[in-house]
Amino acid sequence: MATPTMDKVEAEAVSSPYITVTFRIRRFNPEISDAAVWEDFQIEIDPKERVLDGLHKIKWDVDGSLTFRRSCAHGICGSDAMRINGKNRLACKTLIKDINPDKPITIEAIKGLTVLKDLVVDMEPFFQAYRDVMPFLVTKGNEPTRERLQSAEDRERFDDTTKCILCAACTSSCPVFWNDGQYFGPAAIVNAHRFIFDSRDEAGEQRLEILNDKDGVWRCRTTFNCTDACPRGIEVTKAIQEVKRALITRRF
Amino acid sequence: MSAETPSAIGAVEGAAYGPDNPAPYIEPPRKRTGRTPRSTRGNFEMAAWLFMRLSGVVLVVLVIGHLLIQLVLDGGVSKIGFAFVAGRWANPFWQVWDLLMLWLAMLHGANGLRTVINDYAERPNTRLWLKGLLYTATVFTILLGTLVIFTFDPNIR
Numbered sequence: 001m002a003t004p005t006m007d008k009v010e011a012e013a014v015s016s017p018y019i020t021v022t023f024r025i026r027r028f029n030p031e032i033s034d035a036a037v038w039e040d041f042q043i044e045i046d047p048k049e050r051v052l053d054g055l056h057k058i059k060w061d062v063d064g065s066l067t068f069r070r071s072c073a074h075g076i077c078g079s080d081a082m083r084i085n086g087k088n089r090l091a092c093k094t095l096i097k098d099i100n101p102d103k104p105i106t107i108e109a110i111k112g113l114t115v116l117k118d119l120v121v122d123m124e125p126f127f128q129a130y131r132d133v134m135p136f137l138v139t140k141g142n143e144p145t146r147e148r149l150q151s152a153e154d155r156e157r158f159d160d161t162t163k164c165i166l167c168a169a170c171t172s173s174c175p176v177f178w179n180d181g182q183y184f185g186p187a188a189i190v191n192a193h194r195f196i197f198d199s200r201d202e203a204g205e206q207r208l209e210i211l212n213d214k215d216g217v218w219r220c221r222t223t224f225n226c227t228d229a230c231p232r233g234i235e236v237t238k239a240i241q242e243v244k245r246a247l248i249t250r251r252f
Numbered sequence: 253m254s255a256e257t258p259s260a261i262g263a264v265e266g267a268a269y270g271p272d273n274p275a276p277y278i279e280p281p282r283k284r285t286g287r288t289p290r291s292t293r294g295n296f297e298m299a300a301w302l303f304m305r306l307s308g309v310v311l312v313v314l315v316i317g318h319l320l321i322q323l324v325l326d327g328g329v330s331k332i333g334f335a336f337v338a339g340r341w342a343n344p345f346w347q348v349w350d351l352l353m354l355w356l357a358m359l360h361g362a363n364g365l366r367t368v369i370n371d372y373a374e375r376p377n378t379r380l381w382l383k384g385l386l387y388t389a390t391v392f393t394i395l396l397g398t399l400v401i402f403t404f405d406p407n408i409r
Contacts, residue, residue, distance in 0.1 A: 116277065125284040125285065
């Protein structure tokens, strides 16, 4: 009875899926120092797990002071956008095995926003830009007694930009935004696009006017960083160019 | 007056940060706030963006043509002299060509540099001075070039 049980335990130990991965995390704690430092953590983790699981392991078992945001942990809430191996991603949608666990995995806060502590940034400028493009339905006249109907084709027109979860991965990957926070940034333009091309909305002209400003779409340099960074696969740069095209075709 | 004032210096230099004395945050450049000015009406940015595209296309033709004539065709660069320039500017076609190239290239380049300043200069004063310098240099070069093209005298001594 005892022997087979031991065998099973040993066999499991041999075929353990766990590997040792180094997490190199950029720590910043204003209550200790004004300088950010890279700190290495070595943890045992299944490469099929996600970077967020690794962060949890560190926070729960190794260093409880590690600070990061996450809510749903399944790629919907958009809380845990961070710069992993130099690319903006959601920690909850990035598998360890996909980012070469042989080398240290670098994790830092998204760029272009004030780092408050470790991986937590001040999102207020980001949401201010979002609010400034009026991300809500604007209509005239009386409210209909039933829902506002729309054809499938009209819905398809802006389907891509409805997927945005406001994680700020695109905006904080934009080199123009890094240097000038006055630029609206890709996320705000995507959310303006979502209403500009909505057949039910009637403030498209107003939003276009906002994005025609000096900090609007004309500052986009089409570097495609935003499209690369978007964890939802939104073609962000394409959406920005569609807003540009709408501006030009409406004016001429 | 020895160097025995570590308390004051320490607070300023930030040797001892703590919960009651946190380090300052590093704010992003020119971050957007609720006080960011509302949008202005006007199509200047769009016009500038369109101008860059259109003038770029025209400049490709003008500049490559210019380089071919000056450097490749008919003896290459060795033929260029006062007489060569005087000969070309006797023809209104080349006058217009050079004038167009001067204006388009200067405005194209100035607009590009304006974009660079907008992107990279963070402090309002830096922006003001760099743009002032840029616009002065651009206007000066355009005016001087235009003056030369229109008042060129082949018999000058």
